[in-house]
Amino acid sequence: MIVHVNQFERGRAAPSGEALACVLDAVEESGLDSRTLASLRVHLDWIQYRANFRDPVTVRRATERDGQLLALAELAVDLRQAAAHAIRDDVSAALAAIGAEAADDRRVFLDDWAPLRDSIIWRFNRLFWQRLGDWEKATGRGFEHALPSGRSDANHPDAVADAVAEFWTLLRELEKRGQLPAEVFAMEIGVGTGGRAALWLDRFQALDEERGTGYYPRVRFLLCDYSLPTLDRALETVGRHRDAVSMIAMDALNPLKALAFLRYKILYIHLTNVYDNLPTDELVRRDGRLYLVEARAYVSPANAAGIAREFGIAPDALRATVDRVLEVGPDVVEDRARGTTFWRAVWDALRLEERLVALADVAEAPVPPGLHQGHLEALLDAAPDDVRFQLSRGAAESFVNTLPLLHPRGYLQVQDIFVTSMDEYRQGFRGPGKLDGSVVNWVNGALLAAVAARAGYDVHVAPFHYRPGSRTSILYTTQRD
Amino acid sequence: MKASLLTTAVVGSYSVPAWLERAKNDFLARRLTRHDLDEIHDTVVKAAIKDQEAAGVDVLTDGELRRDNMVDYFAERLPGVEVYHASKKSAYDFYESVVRSRLATASLGLVGDFRFLRRFTDRVPKVSITGPHTLVKRMRNGYYPNEEAFAMDLARVMNGELRELAKAGATELQIDEPYYSGFPEDLPWAIRALNVLVEGVGARVGLHVCYGNRYGKPSWEGTYRYLFPAVLEARVQQLTLEFARRGEDDVALFGEFAAPFTLGLGIIDVKTHEVETAEVVAERIRQAIKLVPADRVSVNPDCGLMHLPRDVAFAKLVAMVEGTAIVRRELGG
Incomplete structure (x- = not known):
């Protein structure tokens, strides 16, 4: 296991140390096999954006192009979001996901695996600039x-x-x-x-x-x-x-x-x-091998249920509704004001699951x-x-x-x-x-x-x-x- | 119709494939030997000659494919110029170079390049040489009292090479001076240096002046009016200018000043990948020969083709030849 401390700001040593201790405890209890452990990377980040696409603890698996899992796995902790009382459980759950063959399928996915440049987040981005007035009206403030x-x-x-x-x-x-x-x-x-x-x-x-x-x-x-x-x-x-x-x-x-x-x-x-x-795309190099970052957007089960309930949508219709909003605009959900509220709620809840897709060489x-x-x-x-x-x-x-x-x-x-x-x-x-x-x-x-x-x-x-x-x-x- | 009417020519360089650029860079990084790079150069030069012949060009070059750029090939061969080989990693960049003593007379190796070219074509071969004004602007002067003195001595040394080229059978030579357009105030002494360079050279000499083609983009903008009347003193037989990208307004300067040389009419834009049609080429020629008699015009691209992909460069040459053929037929008919 290799630990990457990806931030150097003064005053963050303590949370880094606490997080690392939790990770080590959780690893000890996880029962991960030695092959997985040898290929495990732990990343301690500090995400400067209060609103971002990461849960406090996330897992990234490496795969071949056909989706076949490789040994390399990354466990990433956002020290800014990770609450001291929850980090141990979050890390344990993440490690369990690494050991499992399939990811948590209760999440509601909004798109399929794709390079970051093709992620649905860019459609949200475009909608924001095209419907800036609606957004600003809803928030009551200018985007600046x-x-x-x-x-x-x-x-x-x-x-x-x-x-x-x-x-x-x-x-x-x-x-x-x-x-x-x-x-x-x-x-x-x-x-x-x-x-x-x-x-x-x-x-x-x-x-x-x-x-x-x-x-x-x-x-x-x-x-x-x-x-x-x-x-x-x-x-x-x-x-x-x-x-x-x-x-x-x-x-x-x-x-x-x-x-x-x-x-x-x-x-x-x-x-x-x-x-x-x-x-943008992102590339990762680990142990001399190149990987392309792919992502798929999801909303947690709790958030998906909450949004669905508030807007009278069946949870399994959430993806299609989001797609229509991005295609046509917020008006498709009840009226423009309600549609904009829906849009903002989904955007707020949206997270990205990532995986690292191995490339044969730079040419790919x-x-x-x-x-x-x-x-x-x-x-x-x-x-x-x-x-x-x-x-x-x-x-x-x-x-x-x-x-x-x-x-x-x-x-x-x-x-x-x-x-x-x-x-x-x-x-x-x-x-x-x-x-x-x-x-x-x-x-x-x-x-x-x-x-x-x-x-x-x-x-x-x-x-x-x-x-x-x-x-x-x-x-x-x-x-x- | 005269056989030589509206002769088609290239200006100098031909398309540099990405793999050749990488090979040159590998040589700089010592991942490729001089011997291997020379063999690669021989092969690509033959391919460039074949492309120009297949396109139907009358006067062709070796594509300047042995050269990294228009300066370093000469800087490395001029005795008395110190070249800092560690100063570039990319072949196309310029070396840092400085002259610290009076330039000695020596062979620059262009005769060998010319003989190679002539061995592989029965068309008219042309050799292009970067002129003293442009070289002076790119090499640091650590010896001569001023740029003019530096240029004059460069011209003296290079004149020997031009004479040797003529002795070896070269009938078409071209001096490239794009930096005239950036430093029009230098023109009086730059023309004097040019005349030293071409003195006693038994070949037809053309002077090519453009607005730059470094990295496939112009380095300056303006009008060729700055060339006149100073350029009329140049002892050359042809003046080759770019018009396709900039428009043909300046062709009129040839008539206005009764230019004593023929016009190399740039009718292919080398700064865009869009391939001209033969009809566009023909129309550009038609407009120009309203102002300059057709028997005093030859046809060429605006500048070298090095920054264009090979298929685009080839297609542009084909369009140039076909468009010229249309006008030749009209004049012959």
Whole structure:
């Protein structure tokens, strides 16, 4: 048995020690055979998201592609959730599950085993952004209130002022060289409330007038989002800058698809908290072998019964009802308000069971678009031997389909939560978690660096220093030469 | 119709397969021997020649497949340039290199490459050479008083290689100078260096200027107007420019300045995987020959094809040849 302590924060030694003692006691009593014990991994995590997809104690089994069980099994304890009085029983139950051939089938599953990128949680995520107004009406607060600081770092006035100054300097340099385009394209993908765009345009206009450079009338600011309600709201927020703004409904995964006519034309592209909200895969390497994380969503028997009772649904109809809500919207359950309550209740109760599906070699790994197997090998070469990490597929796909829009002197800024080296994956839990009704994930910055290098850019990640304690960083590109 | 009317040519590089890139990287990581890599290069060059022939291209190259990029192949061969071999892990990246003493005259090995190419084709072989201005921008100068002096001496050394190529039978040479577009203010001395490079070379020399193709994307944007009139002083027989991606407005500059050389008309966009149709190619040629007489135009892609997948690169060459054939028929008819 190997114990992984995946967190290093001060003050958590005691709960780690207590949890470990419980695990060791439970293992001793479990009667697990020596082969299983030799392959057992125990992970002590601290999940920073109050709302997440994990029960306090969970089990992950390793399987072949055909589902045949392998010896490797992982028992994971979330020290934040695990209640001292219950942990022993939870661990014993988990160990019993490892010894059993089949998982607890009283749970109500909402989907089937699939790589994380195809999990039902992404359908919930999409519904949240499409029906944001319904959700906010039900909670009585704007979605930004769910952020750690209660507001988005995107709208920090000092950060925006610096971004504008940097952009203005670029325009000035281009003008000096006679290379300033007649139309100056800037773009924001994932517009939030529109607050950042409004601040940016206010500041840019003021700076332009102050310096007398006449750039503002040339600016074509593109507000891009896949949620029409969000775009409508953002357009209201930018108010007096409407003539400079165009609204484009598009999928963040492939901006080039909608904007191919602007290839090599956009001088500034900004994204805030978009990549952390795009589908991802996770890979695990144990004892030199690679595994792909697969998941299936479930609701505990007690929660399923409670939800079914409250909404007058047979427990075995829960999956079909959820499917309809995700397909059509919350209105399909009684009325919109009740449907939204149902949606929130299911989301709140939703957990993910995970399994590790063995891959024959790197060639079987789902390499994100823009990368090839060699890049993944390089990433693994730089990673610790035992590691679980994200293949930030959606982020990589979006990134690689955004870079070709950049003007040769243009740059991309991504404000998000990044893991910047593969070593960091052993220093804490990196997602996924729930942020209000959406999914949040750390983004594999090392992976994006590999994608960028292939596309001709270097990436740099700087901490967001405008708000003390912020976990956000700013990734920006420079031309690789 | 003249036999040479609207000659089709490649600019230089041909598609680099992912496995070749990995082999080059394995060589850098000492997982592959020089001998094995040379054999791989010989094989892929033959395949590239065959592809160009099959596509019907008149003037072809070895695909530059022996080169990691447009700088290192020369930096490693120029005596007096120190190359830090540990400075790159990916073949396509540039080495860090510095010149610390006056460059000595020596063979750069291009004659061997040319002879290999000629052995495997009966089409017109072309050798492309990175020009002194571009090399000066990529190699650190630790000896010469300024960039111009560095470029002039580079040109002196490389001129010997060009003369040897001509002696060996090379009739088509091309100087690549994409960095002109990034540093238009250098043009007066860059053209002087170019003229030193081509002096006394008994071959037809073309000058290729684009807006960059590093990593398959442009490095700069603008208009070719910056080239004129300075470029008129260049002692070359052809000026090869990119128009497919950027539009053909700048073709008019040839007429406006009565350019004394022929035009290498870039009509294939090498920065997109979308394959042009033959009719699109034909229309681009038709528009250009309204401004420049057809007997002063040859046809080529915008730049090298190295960043395109092989099937796309081949299909684009086929479209180029077929589109040119359409216009040739129209002119002949």
